[in-house]
Amino acid sequence: MAFGALGVVWGLPYFFIKLALEDISPVAIAWGRIALGAAILLPIAWKRGSLRSLAAHKGALIAYAFAELIGPFPLISLGESWISSSLAGILVATLPLILIVLSPAFGLREPLGVRRIVGLAIGFLGVVVLLGIGSVHGLKAWAGVGCLLLATLGYALASIIVQKHLSNIDEMGAVAVCLAIAAVVLFPVALWSAPDHMPSAMSLVSVGVLGVVCTALALQLYFYLIQRAGAARASVITYINPAVAALLGVGILHEPFGVAGAVGLGLILLGSWMSTSRAPAVLESELDPAR
Numbered sequence: 661m662a663f664g665a666l667g668v669v670w671g672l673p674y675f676f677i678k679l680a681l682e683d684i685s686p687v688a689i690a691w692g693r694i695a696l697g698a699a700i701l702l703p704i705a706w707k708r709g710s711l712r713s714l715a716a717h718k719g720a721l722i723a724y725a726f727a728e729l730i731g732p733f734p735l736i737s738l739g740e741s742w743i744s745s746s747l748a749g750i751l752v753a754t755l756p757l758i759l760i761v762l763s764p765a766f767g768l769r770e771p772l773g774v775r776r777i778v779g780l781a782i783g784f785l786g787v788v789v790l791l792g793i794g795s796v797h798g799l800k801a802w803a804g805v806g807c808l809l810l811a812t813l814g815y816a817l818a819s820i821i822v823q824k825h826l827s828n829i830d831e832m833g834a835v836a837v838c839l840a841i842a843a844v845v846l847f848p849v850a851l852w853s854a855p856d857h858m859p860s861a862m863s864l865v866s867v868g869v870l871g872v873v874c875t876a877l878a879l880q881l882y883f884y885l886i887q888r889a890g891a892a893r894a895s896v897i898t899y900i901n902p903a904v905a906a907l908l909g910v911g912i913l914h915e916p917f918g919v920a921g922a923v924g925l926g927l928i929l930l931g932s933w934m935s936t937s938r939a940p941a942v943l944e945s946e947l948d949p950a951r
Contacts, residue, residue, distance in 0.1 A: 672904065672908070674748045680867050686734055686741060687738075688853050697875035710830040717826060734849075735807040744909055750902040752815070754809070754812055756783075756935060757783040758812060759816045762820065786926070786929075
């Protein structure tokens with residue numbers, strides 16, 4: 661149930677970001693959703709006593725805030741200024757592939773068997789098809805693609821941080837503190853880029869949905885999944901995300917979604933499934949008693 665719910669919830673942001681971009685800047689959108697999420701979760705975490713044991717993990721919490729929130733959220737909003745919401749959702753679907761490649765460098769044993777190697781090859785072939793067959797035109801569009809891929813790299817690093825350093829703490833407190841850190845860091849830039857007029861009701865409602873549903877609720881669910889399934893397997897929510905993003909983008913925003921998009925998405929999801937359909941990764945430190 662958690663996998664299904666998060667898969668749908670994290671397919672929604674790309675649609676609502678596109679709506680909010682009508683009259684709110686990318687950083688202001690990112691800050692608004694983060695600040696709203698923090699305003700919701702901090703009082704709850706404090707009342708539950710979830711903040712008491714976090715001091716020993718402050719380094720990991722700060723690292724997670726930068727990798728998951730401070731970097732990716734503005735980058736995704738900025739990228740969507742130049743590419744479609746459906747393409748943005750598909751690019752983030754490369755998360756499991758990036759995790760598999762990065763995991764060994766961070767002490768996660770991810771043996772590359774034949775199935776996994778084939779899956780990685782298929783997935784990255786999907787990226788080539790998606791981006792190389794007329795889907796992206798112009799310098800700004802490629803800049804948007806770069807923003808989304810950098811954001812996805814940040815998500816991968818954040819997942820590894822949770823699995824290695826934050827897997828045994830209260831997820832409510834961790835998410836609340838990270839949102840507060842990100843809100844403070846992004847506030848000066850958000851203030852500088854704030855709109856000079858009252859945004860439309862649609863933009864404000866979109867930021868509200870992004871903050872309450874796609875940030876506060878979604879991060880809680882993601883922490884829950886990483887703690888119980890591991891970073892690589894939790895990332896397979898991206899099997900559902902791009903489909904939701906594409907349906908909303910094409911069906912409501914009338915974005916183009918040609919053969920390259922469909923074939924690229926199919927190859928990316930097939931490769932991700934082949935690369936992650938195994939037991940969760942094992943920390944090297946768990947295998948070596950000396951560590």
